[in-house]
Amino acid sequence: AQRVTQPEKLLSVFKGAPVELKCNYSYSGSPELFWYVQYSRQRLQLLLRHISRESIKGFTADLNKGETSFHLKKPFAQEEDSAMYYCALKGKGSQGNLIFGKGTKLSVKP
Amino acid sequence: DTGVSQDPRHKITKRGQNVTFRCDPISEHNRLYWYRQTLGQGPEFLTYFQNEAQLEKSRLLSDRFSAERPKGSFSTLEIQRTEQGDSAMYLCASSLATQDGYTFGSGTRLTVV
Numbered sequence: 001a002q003r004v005t006q007p008e009k010l011l012s013v014f015k016g017a018p019v020e021l022k023c024n025y026s027y028s029g030s031p032e033l034f035w036y037v038q039y040s041r042q043r044l045q046l047l048l049r050h051i052s053r054e055s056i057k058g059f060t061a062d063l064n065k066g067e068t069s070f071h072l073k074k075p076f077a078q079e080e081d082s083a084m085y086y087c088a089l090k091g092k093g094s095q096g097n098l099i100f101g102k103g104t105k106l107s108v109k110p
Numbered sequence: 111d112t113g114v115s116q117d118p119r120h121k122i123t124k125r126g127q128n129v130t131f132r133c134d135p136i137s138e139h140n141r142l143y144w145y146r147q148t149l150g151q152g153p154e155f156l157t158y159f160q161n162e163a164q165l166e167k168s169r170l171l172s173d174r175f176s177a178e179r180p181k182g183s184f185s186t187l188e189i190q191r192t193e194q195g196d197s198a199m200y201l202c203a204s205s206l207a208t209q210d211g212y213t214f215g216s217g218t219r220l221t222v223v
Binding site for chain 2: 004034043044045046049086088091094095096097098099100101102103
């Protein structure tokens, strides 16, 4: 079965501390993975996708096929990073189905 | 273009009534998606269109749900004989066929009383 697991509902860190938001997936083959973010009172928006190997707002995510993980990392958290973060997997054989995890709420304290 | 627009923002309806939501995607996007999100969960896929063709439907989309995109532009999602379990945020998103990232709307929050 295809599944995305985000084990932490809430992650709280202090400003300037490193942050890692965990995402594990279940998928046979080569997955396409994404991170979406939703800031308070804003709409859900794409943060980054693994195929681009990009860094957005200081965040990076590396696909680890051996551990079936796609953790989101940032070396120094900022207060403006506080938001809800969702990991998503493109469904196998699908053009439209993104399978989302339940999300992790990141709180960055001053 | 102001992005993906959804209307209404909120809808309260009595159980058994029909409701219809509208989504206006980004004009050059030919793909349009509907998702549903309940409290504490991530968005769940309902259906997607490429132009006016409905190409995928989730098993979540019971026969009480119907979606259309008649001219390949805006889309409507109708729920007939609403049930309390239909209470959720209904999200619309759009993309270009060659893009992987979706642009989401602000959603329509449905409350069935």
